[in-house]
Amino acid sequence: MTMLLRCLLLAGFSLGILAAMPAQAQYQSQYPQYQTQYPAQYPGQAQPRQPAAAGPVYAQSTQAPPPVAMVPAGKPAAADDPAFWAFSAGWFDLNKQKDQAFEGRIEYRAAEKFWIFKPFGGVMATSDRAVHGFAGVLTDFYFGRRWVVTPSFAPGLYYEGDGKHISNGIQFRSQLEVSYRFDDRSRLGLSFNHISNAGIRDPNPGSESLAITYAIPTDKLFKW
DSSP: OHHHHHHHHHHHHHHHHHHHHHHHHHHHHTOHHHHHHSOOSSTTOOOOOOOOOOOOOGGGSSSOOOOOOOOOOOOOOOSSOOOEEEEEEEEETTTTOSSOEEEEEEEEEOSOOBTTBEEEEEEEEETTOOEEEEEEEEOOEEETTTEEEEEEEEEEEEEOTTSOOOSSSEEEEEEEEEEEEOTTSOEEEEEEEEEEOTTSSSOOOOEEEEEEEEEEEHHHHTTO
16 A cells, blocks of 8 residues: 555656646746856756846957047147237337327238248327338247247338328338237237338438237137
């Protein structure tokens, strides 16, 4: 009796195992990718939970890491400047002091460069109604980020009005300007110039002027 009971229990247990095998096969068929990537150590063993996929470990891979965008470090301002409008106010006939007057001047200084020269042009007027329109070339010499020395030369036409008589209408302007350059490229400087006819006609008294000049980039001027 005992032997028969043991046989019946063994048979029932075997049938239970056989009945459960199709369900296990169905469960495994739903996740074929885990079967191929993470095979069970033992047939029929439940699959362990896999950790979430992490980013590539470049120290263990031959794949190069993606490039990282670098923020460029600060660099000094470029030597060349943009175009300017320059406004000056000063003392006319400083040296001779015979026909002294207030001088106002406005200039356009181009950004284009031809070798070391930049074209510019302007007009000067005094409180005695003298007027000098001129056009010529200038060049900038930079000393560090801030200081600029600007010599210039420009022929032009002079109308004396009630001011100083300078013999003829063709006058040449020679000027030296020393200016301080701000972060926005504008400049504040001091200029000294000489006007004469270069010996074309006698007499040639000439005249000198001392002026304060503020030069502002054209793009900033028209934003005001």
